[in-house]
Amino acid sequence: MENDKKLVTILVPAYNEQEVLNLLYDRLKKIMDELTKYNFEVLLINDGSKDNTFKIMQELRKKDNRICYLNLSRNYGKETAMIAGLDYSKGDCVIIIDADLQDPPELIPKMLEYWEQGYDDVYAKRRSRKGETFMKKLTSKLYYKTLQSVTNIEIQKDTGDFRLLDRRCVEALKSIRESQRYTKGLFSFIGYNKKEILYDRDPRAAGQTKWNYGKLINLSIDGLTSFTTAPLRWSALIGILISIAGFIYMLVIIFKTIFNGIDVPGYSSTMVVILFLGGIQLIFLGVIGEYLGRSFYETKRRPLYFIDRYNEEKETNKDLNK
Numbered sequence: 001m002e003n004d005k006k007l008v009t010i011l012v013p014a015y016n017e018q019e020v021l022n023l024l025y026d027r028l029k030k031i032m033d034e035l036t037k038y039n040f041e042v043l044l045i046n047d048g049s050k051d052n053t054f055k056i057m058q059e060l061r062k063k064d065n066r067i068c069y070l071n072l073s074r075n076y077g078k079e080t081a082m083i084a085g086l087d088y089s090k091g092d093c094v095i096i097i098d099a100d101l102q103d104p105p106e107l108i109p110k111m112l113e114y115w116e117q118g119y120d121d122v123y124a125k126r127r128s129r130k131g132e133t134f135m136k137k138l139t140s141k142l143y144y145k146t147l148q149s150v151t152n153i154e155i156q157k158d159t160g161d162f163r164l165l166d167r168r169c170v171e172a173l174k175s176i177r178e179s180q181r182y183t184k185g186l187f188s189f190i191g192y193n194k195k196e197i198l199y200d201r202d203p204r205a206a207g208q209t210k211w212n213y214g215k216l217i218n219l220s221i222d223g224l225t226s227f228t229t230a231p232l233r234w235s236a237l238i239g240i241l242i243s244i245a246g247f248i249y250m251l252v253i254i255f256k257t258i259f260n261g262i263d264v265p266g267y268s269s270t271m272v273v274i275l276f277l278g279g280i281q282l283i284f285l286g287v288i289g290e291y292l293g294r295s296f297y298e299t300k301r302r303p304l305y306f307i308d309r310y311n312e313e314k315e316t317n318k319d320l321n322k
């Protein structure tokens with residue numbers, strides 16, 4: 001390996017991706033062979049797959065020594081797989097790419113070009129999303145809108161995790177050790193020089209998406225609660241409004257009683273008020289609980305992940321999870 005060439009790490013989180021890994025390797029290989037200006041390291045993260053993903057990774061490494069792999073001790077989810085990859089990446093820049101070829105590797109040369117021009121974070125923005133349902137597109141649009149309206153940092157719309165990060169972005173992300181990670185927001189949070197590239201997102205090459213609505217809803221709530229305490233404020237504001245309304249209504253009832261005497265019927269209105277207020281209280285307790293839960297997880301300060309193997313070596317966690 002020549003030392004004057006820059007090292008580029010291509011980071012691929014993979015969970016049950018046996019159908020696509022070889023395809024991905026072929027596409028990546030073509031690009032790596034063309035870009036002779038750089039040295040490459042392809043860091044495949046096996047996020048506790050239950051199929052042959054890990055075996056294929058080992059075979060790929062035998063074929064091509066540019067391939068490295070990291071075997072996590074179980075399935076932790078993509079967010080954690082990515083931080084594990086960043087921890088183990090050695091490159092002067094890191095390109096994060098999905099295993100399923102939804103992110104075309106052919107964009108990599110252009111990303112590197114912008115990197116050479118001095119950009120620290122070159123992210124690919126989807127112009128279109130083929131192979132995704134109308135509902136998924138709509139909900140994701142609505143979600144980004146809400147998230148943006150309540151946070152101070154700029155959230156990038158229609159942007160996945162497909163991006164090039166300069167070493168200093170990588171170090172910044174590594175220094176953030178929160179366990180309920182919402183990486184999409186963290187990319188914005190760390191700042192630095194950003195550049196966008198537009199592309200058409202392809203449908204999955206093969207295999208199944210690992211997301212379902214349950215997981216997406218959880219990720220959305222994590223996104224909201226890790227970047228803003230606005231929901232807590234909303235609760236307080238709505239609480240104040242309801243108290244004011246309640247106070248006015250109380251005055252009305254007092255005056256009515258004074259002038260018209262005691263008015264016995266009132267079962268339905270009482271029930272409505274009790275149920276309404278009870279519901280609101282439960283919702284807001286839930287909101288508070290969300291934040292409390294987050295603090296609970298973060299205060300435990302557990303390591304984010306455990307490693308089974310880095311390449312051929314059996315690993316135990318060193319001081320990576322500071």
Ligand code: UDP
Pocket residue numbers: 012013014015016017047075076077078081097098099100102208209210211
């Ligand atoms: N992934 C992962 N761990 C998981 C789920 C997914 O590492 O628990 C990886 C997956 O292998 C893929 C990427 O994250 O490389 C994106 O997942 P997927 O394609 O299922 O998501 P989508 O593109 O549908 O949003």
Ligand code: MG
Pocket residue numbers: 098100102204209
């Ligand atoms: Mg995908």
